[in-house]
Amino acid sequence: SQKIEQNSEALNIQEGKTATLTCNYTNYSPAYLQWYRQDPGRGPVFLLLIRENEKEKRKERLKVTFDTTLKQSLFHITASQPADSATYLCALDMVLGSTLGRLYFGRGTQLTVWP
Amino acid sequence: SQTIHQWPATLVQPVGSPLSLECTVEGTSNPNLYWYRQAAGRGLQLLFYSVGIGQISSEVPQNLSASRPQDRQFILSSKKLLLSDSGFYLCAWTSGARTEAFFGQGTRLTVV
Numbered sequence: 001s002q003k004i005e006q007n008s009e010a011l012n013i014q015e016g017k018t019a020t021l022t023c024n025y026t027n028y029s030p031a032y033l034q035w036y037r038q039d040p041g042r043g044p045v046f047l048l049l050i051r052e053n054e055k056e057k058r059k060e061r062l063k064v065t066f067d068t069t070l071k072q073s074l075f076h077i078t079a080s081q082p083a084d085s086a087t088y089l090c091a092l093d094m095v096l097g098s099t100l101g102r103l104y105f106g107r108g109t110q111l112t113v114w115p
Numbered sequence: 116s117q118t119i120h121q122w123p124a125t126l127v128q129p130v131g132s133p134l135s136l137e138c139t140v141e142g143t144s145n146p147n148l149y150w151y152r153q154a155a156g157r158g159l160q161l162l163f164y165s166v167g168i169g170q171i172s173s174e175v176p177q178n179l180s181a182s183r184p185q186d187r188q189f190i191l192s193s194k195k196l197l198l199s200d201s202g203f204y205l206c207a208w209t210s211g212a213r214t215e216a217f218f219g220q221g222t223r224l225t226v227v
Contacts, residue, residue, distance in 0.1 A: 041221070043219055044205075093213065107158035
């Protein structure tokens with residue numbers, strides 16, 4: 001069965017630094033990979049989607065890379081701020097046919113940015 | 116714009132009691148609908164997904180069932196709750212494959 005691992009449960013960094021989160025997967029060849037942010041007691045919120053033929057995707061201070069050879073995605077937050085503190089989830093998109101995609105999530109990495 | 120509603124926000128139920136959680140989506144038609152469960156300190160586990168009215172696929176055998184009586188309504192049910200059913204239940208929708216998921220606010224279920 002497919003397995004999704006996010007490298008650490010918690011990551012603590014100082015404000016202004018770059019946070020780097022890792023997502024590794026096995027037994028799977030996803031067509032798409034997504035990253036979500038989840039705050040305590042809330043549902044996840046979509047951040048970025050990257051396709052298997054894309055090496056990198058950026059959105060403001062966020063950057064995602066996708067290496068299908070290594071079966072790994074890296075998620076970067078540059079110039080991190082305390083407001084970036086949250087749990088970040090990696091999700092793999094298993095596409096069934098042309099209309100249905102199932103998202104499988106990792107356990108997430110809890111990021112804390114301290115002043 | 117599209118919105119997703121999920122209720123109730125919190126629920127405390129005794130073991131052996133029934134369960135019904137409801138999710139509705141507004142502002143879109145024929146969405147793909149999903150139920151996830153998140154146990155404490157765990158990731159999101161996909162429970163059920165649906166591509167249309169009456170079409171339900173189960174991801175993991177368990178004490179729960181799902182139904183989709185209307186295009187934008189998704190219901191999660193149980194006839195008899197177990198302690199292990201406790202968790203944070205999330206409803207989500209997508210407009211199709213290769214698109215992002217939009218989640219509801221979740222229901223915190225505690226079975227006592």
